[in-house]
Amino acid sequence: MENQQLKSSQQLVEEWVHSFGDDLFRWALYKTSDREIAEDLVQETFLAAYKSVGSFKEQSNPKTWIFRILNNKIIDHYRKASKAVFVDINDPHSVISKSFNKQFDKSDNWKLTGYEQKWESETHLLDDPDFNKILENCIEDLPPAWKISVMSKYFLEKDAQEICKELGITSSNYWQVQHRAKILLKKCIEKKWFNNA
């Protein structure tokens, strides 16, 4: 009898893989913009669904139920990244801290590079596909957790306060990450864009 029960929950989840797999994947891909991560999240979602299928009520909508599991996995993914980012921020010897601090002099003012005017003279960066490509590459070059944290605000489509609440961070944690990441992206763009322009 128990065997019968076990088999049917396997079959049930198997059916879900076929009927909701693509939708879940698209959602995860949209929320993370990373195929590998999206596939992993969907896989974890189905395994978690299988483990807790006993708590799934037949009368509720399986798609809603399983999307809720996926959304929790997505938040978890961002939460883990933001933890890793704070390890970097609190460590003055981390690659990120060093490279961030290098942009400023001993009294914490800019080390001027001469790129300041170049930024000023560019007025159509937003519409320039080459600039978009370079920025994309610069984001790719960030350590994975940083990339994920920078993108979180665009992917989670929530305002900063809500994101902080979901990720369990303070708002000062949040803008510290934005600040450092943007300064690193700025430096990368100056190197790859203005240097060759």
Next chain:
Amino acid sequence: MKKWMNLILLSCKRATELIEKQHVEPLTSKESMQLQIHSAMCSACKSYKKQSAVLDETIAKMVKPESESNEVLSSKTKETIIKKINEE
């Protein structure tokens, strides 16, 4: 002298920090005044404010709407998931 100036006028590091902070929470009136004075005197930080906005807008545009996607979960991954469920 420079350190003393930073107390009143902020360092560039602190000023750019406040530029990011104000997207998230309101600055105190002291911070907001310090930032105003700093930005008036420091063209690099004034320029940073624009750069920061360009980065924000460009990244926001990169994120494609979900509806445009016709991606599917590879059949290989589907098989892997089903195999794992059957192994549990």
